[in-house]
Every structure is written in C-alpha cells, then in structure tokens.
Amino acid sequence: MRQTKIDEFLQLENHNKELEKRVKEEVAKNREKDKLLFQQNKMAALGEMLSNISHQWRQPLMEISSIFLPIEAKINMDIPLDNQELLNSIQKLNDITKYMSNTIDDFKNFFLKEKEKINFEILEQINSTVNIISSSLKQHDIKLDIIIQKNTHMLGYKNEYSQVLINILNNARDVLIQRKIQNPKIKITISENKNDIITKIEDNAGGIKITPIEKVFDPFFTYEKINGSGIGLFMSRLIIENNMNGKLEVKNNKDGAIFTVIIPKS
Ligand SMILES: Nc1ncnc2c1ncn2[C@@H]1O[C@H](COP(=O)(O)OP(=O)(O)OP(=O)(O)O)[C@@H](O)[C@H]1O
Ligand SMILES: [Mg+2]
Numbered sequence: 001m002r003q004t005k006i007d008e009f010l011q012l013e014n015h016n017k018e019l020e021k022r023v024k025e026e027v028a029k030n031r032e033k034d035k036l037l038f039q040q041n042k043m044a045a046l047g048e049m050l051s052n053i054s055h056q057w058r059q060p061l062m063e064i065s066s067i068f069l070p071i072e073a074k075i076n077m078d079i080p081l082d083n084q085e086l087l088n089s090i091q092k093l094n095d096i097t098k099y100m101s102n103t104i105d106d107f108k109n110f111f112l113k114e115k116e117k118i119n120f121e122i123l124e125q126i127n128s129t130v131n132i133i134s135s136s137l138k139q140h141d142i143k144l145d146i147i148i149q150k151n152t153h154m155l156g157y158k159n160e161y162s163q164v165l166i167n168i169l170n171n172a173r174d175v176l177i178q179r180k181i182q183n184p185k186i187k188i189t190i191s192e193n194k195n196d197i198i199t200k201i202e203d204n205a206g207g208i209k210i211t212p213i214e215k216v217f218d219p220f221f222t223y224e225k226i227n228g229s230g231i232g233l234f235m236s237r238l239i240i241e242n243n244m245n246g247k248l249e250v251k252n253n254k255d256g257a258i259f260t261v262i263i264p265k266s
Contacts, residue, residue, distance in 0.1 A: 142184040205256045
C-alpha cells in the first residue's frame with residue numbers, strides 16, 4: 001500500500017517535470033512567433049509608408065517642375081529674368097525640398113531600432129506619425145482632429161508608440177472607407193491623470209461588430225477586410241503591455257470605435 005503511494009507520488013512528480021518542460025518550450029516558441037509577427041507587422045507598415053511617401057512626393061515634385069518651367073521658358077525666349085523673381089523661386093524650392101526631406105526623416109526614424117526608453121514629446125511624435133498617413137487620409141476626405149489637453153511627455157519607445165498609432169489609425173481609415181461613411185472623422189485626444197498618459201483614438205465608422213469585442217486583439221483575427229492579416233491589434237497590444245507596461249483597451253460608443261492607450265508615467 002505504502003509503496004504504491006510512493007510510486008504514485010514519483011509518477012506525479014515526473015509528470016509535473018515533464019509538464020514544466022513543455023510549458024517552457026511552448027513559451028519560448030511563442031516568443032519566437034511574436035518576434036516574427038512583430039517583424040511582419042513592421043514590414044506591412046513599411047509597405048504602407050512607401051506608398052504614402054511616393055504619394056506624398058508626387059505633389060511637391062510637380063510643384064518643383066512648375067517652378068522650373070517658366071524660368072526655362074524665359075531663358076529660351078531671351079526674356080530677362082529679374083533677381084527677385086529668381087530668389088522667390090529659390091525660396092519656394094527650398095521650402096519644398098525641406099518638406100520632402102522631413103517626409104524621409106519621419107520614415108527613417110520609424111525604422112531605427114530602439115534600445116532604450118526615452119522621454120519624448122507626444123505631440124511631436126503624433127505629428128510625425130500623422131504625417132506618414134496624412135496623404136491617404138486626405139485622399140479619402142477623412143478629417144483628423146488632434147486634441148491635446150496637456151502637452152505632455154512620455155517615457156517609452158517612441159517608434160513603437162508610433163507603430164501602435166499607425167495600426168489603429170489604419171484600421172479606422174479602412175473601416176471608414178469600406179463602410180462608405182459620410183463625413184468620415186478620426187479624433188485623437190491626449191490627456192493625463194495622476195499616474196498615466198492617455199491617448200484616445202475615436203472614429204465615426206459605426207463601431208466594431210464583433211462579440212466579445214476583445215476578440216479584435218486575438219492573433220490572426222480579421223473581419224470584413226479584404227487584405228487583413230489580423231495581426232495589427234494583436235501586435236499593438238503586445239507592444240503596449242509587454243514593452244511599455246501599459247494597457248490597450250477598446251469599446252464602442254454611439255458613433256464608432258474608441259481605442260485607449262494607457263501608459264504609466266514612470
Ligand atoms: N476602428 C474600427 N472600427 C471597426 N472595426 C475595427 C476597427 N479597428 C479594428 N476593427 C476590426 O478588428 C479587426 C482586427 O484588426 P487588426 O488590425 O488586428 O487586423 P486587420 O486590420 O484585419 O489586419 P492587419 O492589421 O494585420 O492588416 C479588423 O479586421 C476589423 O474587423
Ligand atoms: Mg489592422
């Protein structure tokens with residue numbers, strides 16, 4: 001009788017060890033998978049950005065040639081050029097190239113690898129993020145409001161914060177377009193309380209039609225979309241919760257979806 005108890009105990013112990021080992025293996029595998037998805041999500045954002053940059057550059061490129069053309073024509077027709085006119089043209093060209101170089105900087109910063117959390121200004125980061133997708137919002141007449149209740153700083157990985165914003169903004173844009181919403185709008189509000197910095201992103205696309213709503217954060221969960229891979233929000237939550245000790249929440253209001261990013265101040 002006693003022996004069987006000991007045997008049972010040993011068996012159980014073995015079983016536990018085996019289980020522990022398997023849990024460890026699975027956790028390691030999942031980490032690898034998450035890393036891969038992170039990369040995949042970044043690549044998708046990269047593709048998105050490339051198409052936005054080319055879109056954003058088309059207009060200034062046309063403006064540049066429209067500045068050159070009259071000068072070239074005058075020279076060809078031997079019409080004298082006055083200095084002021086030339087200076088004005090040069091000034092315009094300077095402005096345009098500065099704008100184009102900013103677009104590239106936004107792009108480059110986004111892909112730098114971040115090692116340390118830094119203290120960054122939220123409005124600045126939001127502006128450069130919005131710059132990345134503004135042309136596609138404009139193209140679809142989507143109005144974007146940014147409301148800063150206090151111009152705060154945040155401690156964290158600023159590119160990853162941008163990546164999360166892009167995921168959420170892209171989703172809102174996609175749904176607004178897909179559902180052909182009249183007067184499409186996205187509103188970003190930044191506020192803070194004693195402990196946290198809160199970024200709220202609202203749209204008027206009619207809301208998330210999935211129950212339970214938390215399902216949107218599941219990996220590979222995609223709904224109503226033609227080219228969705230279902231990793232955007234999964235990745236966003238991972239970044240906010242694992243890398244910044246924050247929270248990413250979602251709910252619907254009467255107009256549409258509200259995503260809330262809560263990041264602790266310290
Ligand atoms: N603002 C929103 N309004 C309504 N539904 C939304 C909104 N944001 C997300 N969703 C729903 O949540 C789903 C999951 O979003 P998620 O970003 O994780 O994946 P995806 O957009 O389908 O694909 P991916 O982002 O990987 O390209 C979407 O397919 C969509 O159905
Ligand atoms: Mg998405």
